[in-house]
Amino acid sequence: MLKIATWNVNSVKARTGHLTRWLKEFAPDIVMLQELKCLDDGFPRLEIEAAGYNAAIVCQKAYNGVALLAKGKIEQPLLSLPGDKLDEQARYMEATIAGLRVASIYLPNGNPIGTDKFAYKLKFLERLAEHAQSLLASEVPTVLAGDWNVCPTNEDVWDPKAMAGDALVQPESRAGFRRIVYQGWTDAIRALHPHGAQYTYWDYFQNRYERDHGLRIDHLLLSPRAADRLSDSGIDKTPRGWEKPSDHTPVWCTLTA
């Protein structure tokens, strides 16, 4: 059994204690991290290796940053999303781990709508769709996971009216996400928990976690050959309740061997 999880840690330096504690308690085999918010020399490699994990990272000063952690070997890394050589934001990496192709994705937030930031988000979704299609064509079991910054439906939003103007719920954002799903990807949470709130993120202010005013924006998409092996999935809210937490909490699935 392979346990795979994605977690936007909102600064890996500020969250090193949380991350190592969670690695020991939850014991995932493969982890996708987002929002490292540090350069390579700030990444807590020693602490992560001491917890029993190899790490591959794509870093940027202060913003973005993604990583893959694994108990096993991390091979054939790809360190950026194809389709725009001028894009220097550290938002994508993929590698082969335990016979799977896995990607850690930090999709642009896109706020406020009507700006170049929103256009960049939609363009990123288009590039991702094109690349996802080529990954499907390879027929290697694949997991695309990360902070997608898209609430796929209103069921993934605590208050659709309050969020109506937000880039995370715009029809164009949802269409971009759906276009990828409809290629043949399986949403690991909704495949096993089709109805109701399955939040993965709660804003820091207004006590939104305590009131469960959350969003579902962190997703694991499985290619058909990975989905055939899906045995369980869920959201581990434990770290979100710790002192000084990330605003996101880990989302996970298990695949049979």
Place this chain on the structure above:
DNA sequence: ATGGTCGGGCTCCGA
């Protein structure tokens, strides 16, 4: 009610 709270890195940006 266009606020509220974080993290990074340096007086404001991104989320």
